[in-house]
Amino acid sequence: MKLKLVLASALLAVGLSAGAQTVIKFSHVVAVDTPKGQASLFFAKRAGELTKGKVKVEVYANSALYKDKEEMEALQMGSVQMLAPSLAKFGPLGVKDFEAFDLPFIFDDTADLHKITQGPIGAALLAKLEPTGIKGLAFWDNGFKSFSANTPLKNVADYKGKKFRIQSSKVLDEEIRSVGGIPQVMAFSEVYQALQTGVVDGTENPISNFYTQKMHEVQKHLTLTNHGYLGYAVIVNKKFWDGLPADVRGQLETAMKEATVYANKIAQEDNDSSLAGVRKSGKTTVYEPTKEERMALKKAMAPVHIKMADRVGKELLQSIYKETGFDPTKL
Numbered sequence: 001m002k003l004k005l006v007l008a009s010a011l012l013a014v015g016l017s018a019g020a021q022t023v024i025k026f027s028h029v030v031a032v033d034t035p036k037g038q039a040s041l042f043f044a045k046r047a048g049e050l051t052k053g054k055v056k057v058e059v060y061a062n063s064a065l066y067k068d069k070e071e072m073e074a075l076q077m078g079s080v081q082m083l084a085p086s087l088a089k090f091g092p093l094g095v096k097d098f099e100a101f102d103l104p105f106i107f108d109d110t111a112d113l114h115k116i117t118q119g120p121i122g123a124a125l126l127a128k129l130e131p132t133g134i135k136g137l138a139f140w141d142n143g144f145k146s147f148s149a150n151t152p153l154k155n156v157a158d159y160k161g162k163k164f165r166i167q168s169s170k171v172l173d174e175e176i177r178s179v180g181g182i183p184q185v186m187a188f189s190e191v192y193q194a195l196q197t198g199v200v201d202g203t204e205n206p207i208s209n210f211y212t213q214k215m216h217e218v219q220k221h222l223t224l225t226n227h228g229y230l231g232y233a234v235i236v237n238k239k240f241w242d243g244l245p246a247d248v249r250g251q252l253e254t255a256m257k258e259a260t261v262y263a264n265k266i267a268q269e270d271n272d273s274s275l276a277g278v279r280k281s282g283k284t285t286v287y288e289p290t291k292e293e294r295m296a297l298k299k300a301m302a303p304v305h306i307k308m309a310d311r312v313g314k315e316l317l318q319s320i321y322k323e324t325g326f327d328p329t330k331l
């Protein structure tokens, strides 16, 4: 593995000095027509333009190259250079601080979220990735998750005994258990089939993922719980990144800044149009919970914050609560 990396770096150096093109493979697991799918293509276009063709970004959507867990390993090995995994994917890497983003109801809205992702706490979190050979470049939004199942999800009792697909996250595991559900970890690319065959009863997604994976075809009920956040950290193989000529790296940083503005601008629009698509399909009943129903879910899930505080980091959580005003002990 090490030899491969050395070889890759050597080839890169030779290639660049000879004026050859550097290829960045950017792999992700969602559909093209999602916030991440569109933002990665935007980045690829701007990277090509700003580097005047010195860098070519190849985007591989829909788990075409790797499934969730494998893509992180591929990045660390240098088989791909860039990813934008959901923030839940960093806990299994050992950087448990990122699990804060999985905590239910921790952000009320995007304004609260951006205080963290676009501020100093976000920057400090990205820096924590460096010992794993990963350089964090930016946070990209997707949106807030909602629960779906084949039976209505109105009251907390409706979650009891149901199997829900989750990403591999101890916090998400506790979230499902807090309402009496049974969590089942599964790769994103396998969710549609698992729902179709009844391996799991339900799941949680931002609507853009729900719709573009056609989950509305295999889930009769979607409740707009907006109970948790799903977004991304754009990351690169650190050795690859540090090995780029400074001017090229600077141009890519500019492209990434622009792509981040673009991603965060289209994320809400994309989720809104996906919801319209779900409604129009007539295949899933979309339910908007009452204030009281949503509050009951929030209260039921609040203990997850207390239970996970030591694992995620008490200090980090306090600094987030201070910015957003959330207090799990006062529900």
Ligand code: LMR
Pocket: 029, 030, 068, 085, 086, 142, 167, 187, 188, 209, 230
């Ligand atoms: C998931 O596994 O549900 C998400 O990480 C998919 C994604 O990248 O949006």
